[in-house]
Amino acid sequence: MAGDKVDPVHQFVVNKIIPIEIGGIDFSFTNASLFMVATLAVATCFLYFTTSTRSLVPGRMQSVSEISYEFIASMLREGAGSHGMKFFPMVFSLFMFILTANMLGMVPYFFTVTSQIVVTFALALFVIGTVLVYGFYKHGLGFLNVFVPSGVPGILLPLVIAIEVISFLSRPISLSVRLFANMLAGHITLKVFAGFVASLGTFGALGIGGAILPLIMTVALTGLEFLVSFLQAYVFAVLTCMYLNDAVHPGGH
């Protein structure tokens, strides 16, 4: 059995395409970079060209763009109120970028940008960094109210504050690991089951018969993975809205 056939991790290997080194640090244009550019190009071109006619009565494709826009707008308005709408471009960009990256990753032989922890962690840090910077810029030390829930008895306050601080600090980790782990695990599972199909197929008639079960699993998992791809982009955007709500209304919970 050839190793490259069933190695489910191979799809995550980052290969250099154009080696670039600046100041001793490797900034090569890799397959990961290529698919980031692809994500940028696909998402931008889709949103740009589907809305280019600016039809009063939208066609199917324009509807998709408009629905995405309104979907994120209502999500942010519900999550962070009308004051949170200044973060609309940020949440919309995050959602569309992650969604497109996840969906591109579903194409066979394509690299999944969001299966790299460094990418998801950078995006999560971007969100938390925005919350911190905006929170302190707008509310000064009043932003620290975010750690003091209202209506808690004085005795419990130190404990509750400690819990709130820990939960705040774990946000970038949970936000990034959730997306990363979902994409990674899903692609590994898909690859493993697809690998079963290929390897069982080499064992003659009986093997081909036995390969049907993992084939069904692969088809079902592919459907599930499309759902997960959308769901994780959605979850990332929803949590971003919730965290931004803390920056806009500290102590408002």
Add this chain to the structure above:
Amino acid sequence: MFVTEAYAQSTTTEGAVTHDAAAGEVHTETGVAQEGGHGSGVFPPFDTSTFASQLLWLAITFGLFYLLMSKVVMPRIGGILETRNDTIARDLDDAARSKAEADAAIAAYEQELAAAKAKGNAIASEAREAAKAKATADRTAVEVSLNNKISAAEARIADIKTKALADVGAIAEETATAVVEQLIGGKVSKAEIASAVKASAK
């Protein structure tokens, strides 16, 4: 969890290679030459040597994406939605205004119709009154002239009658005179005859 799974996979599938490669890469436990001999052999997402490049390209692509979204795409979609909402609101306003105009026109029409009806009725009744008055006047005039004629005729009749009656007296006297002359052959005074005629005429 994923790390261990991946490690397990690596060691089982490429165990043979490990032995060969172990001599060269003793510093890593799973010194497997991953496909294509890619570098360190650690689980790819945790390969720190790729982090700098990924971060740079993420910053470039996501930054560009953010700019394109916030400067080009989102204003455009927002504009489309706003235009549509404006158009719908304007159309609804137009429709409401047209309806109000139609209602006003209907009300004006009803009013005109009522006024015209009233005017028509007034003209009709006026004409009727005029006709009636004229008819009454004509009738009275005719009646008056008829009455005049009747009374003239009656006067004439009475005149003729009295004249006739007077003649009748004279004729009777003459006849009586003649009769008396024939019968008794004598003369009778005119006064006697007249009184006798008068007495018998009564």
